Amino acid sequence: MVMPKREPTKLVPVPSTNIIPERDVDKSPILECRHLGIDFGGLTAVNEFNMAIGRTEIAGLIGPNGAGKTTVFNLLTKVYQPTRGTILLDGVDTHSMNTVQVNKAGIARTFQNIRLFNNLTVEDNVKLGLHNHISYGMWQGLFRLPGYWKGERVAHERAMELLSIFDMAHLASAKAGSLPYGAQRRLEIVRALATNPSLLLLDEPAAGMNPSETAELMENIVKIRDTFQIAILLIEHDMSLVMGICEGICVLNFGQIIAKGTPDEIQADPAVIEAYLGKQKEG
Amino acid sequence: MSFLNNVITGVSLGSIYAIIALGYTMVYGIAKMLNFAHGDVIMVGAFMCFFAMGSFGLPPLVGVLLAVVVCTVLGMVIERLAYKPLRQAPSLAVLITAIGVSYLLQNGAQILWGAATKTFTPIISPTNAAGEPNALQLFGGQLSISYVALLSIVVCLVVMVSLTLFTGRTKLGKAMRACSEDKGAAQLMGINVDSTISMTFAIGSALAAVAGVLMCSAYPILSPTTGSLPGIRAFTAAVFGGIGSIPGAFLGGILLGIIETFAKAYISTDLSDAVVFAVLIIVLLVKPAGLLGKYVPEKV
16 A cells, blocks of 8 residues: 655644644634533543544544543534533534434544444445435425436436445445445445535444555545545544544543644653553653 | 135235235334324224215215325324334333324224214215126126225235335435434434434325225224224234335235135134134244244344
């Protein structure tokens, strides 16, 4: 694999103690979390989560198991309602939105354990992502009015276009559940992209992949950012992926952010090393 | 010829069961609940048509349309008021609520329209003006298929084909299937699960109205409990074919109609229900998920 040579990203502070890449600084961040937190009963799962993501940034969210990374995704997509704090998506408070509205507002995600619609075809899975971008209603669908044919044609073209970007066009009529593992992971990303997000959340996209598949995935993630000009936030345990493509990294431990910065800064951070490897013995 | 006659009777009865069973199976597939009030929606539909034609003298088509509109609204209202608040509740609570709604509809009908049995005016009267039966005569009158039976079969086929096309080829149909597989993921793809479930109830209830009118045209007695037994039988048909599966409901309904008619004709009228349920038990012993259902072993 040959990764495209890129200038190292310089992170710069923005209001409310966040950092985003320099090239995005004159634009407002696509996502800003302020003092975000959630309690489950007496347990504080996430607390004081402050983070901003630039409009074309690839950001990473890492941390040991159980640190609250997926909980953050669930908060962003409103699967959970936050107990505290604010989520600003493109400057708009998502406080009163539900999961569907957040998706329409521009957040799409994939899942740690793949959640495709297994009994539907690959193309139909993508079309479900396009659901809110197909503009015909129930009556047109029931009676097959011209609007139905036009809507379905546009959806088909768009779905095939997205699939061919990821070399999956030939799999369009296969059942999603019958695809090999790596293709299922890719399809989940395509389906999420179909909802036309401005922020894509990837939950452990490289889980269970071998090194060459991971390398291909890294190229694909960068390609998605460059092609669609969107922001990507990913949770990942594979450090080669995180350090290879993420421009900003946020480290979570026990629901608290313990470090934020560029890959180089994170790798040198003593708190991060302690969280991953344990405290160094004195003397 | 009596054998062929029985087959036709069975298929037409089975068509009505199939139309009702579709309502059960679609709601189960998407909301994962058994809507036991479905049978009583049939009764409401039949009453609507009865009043439209009998009391107001409206043409049959208007009566059917009125029944469909009222039942569609009724189904959506029931879902919104009784089932939606229980979306996160244990399935047992929803089941009991459904039984409650069923009795509410039966007793409501009894208060409004009285418990006495009424004679339904069939949408196609059994005899024409000249006193000859309104039926298709074949083989020199040896095989007689009433137009109502014919209509039931045709309606069932049309419903079956259009529902298959709707769920397979349209975005709302696909949204229904997506909700049936994984509601959480569907929501995160921007699919409104609440309105999808509501639409499912609307379609199921509209079909119940059609089934109610057809059933009462074939067997023209109408009372507040008219819907309960066909409801149970259609539920059996849905389980028989594999609950959650649309072709399964169709197959289950038709088979149930044929078995019931044959049991009545060749064994005993009193034992027909016993035979039907005995067959159901045997089928479930061999295929626990029904004829076309997929058996999904629970992961441990």
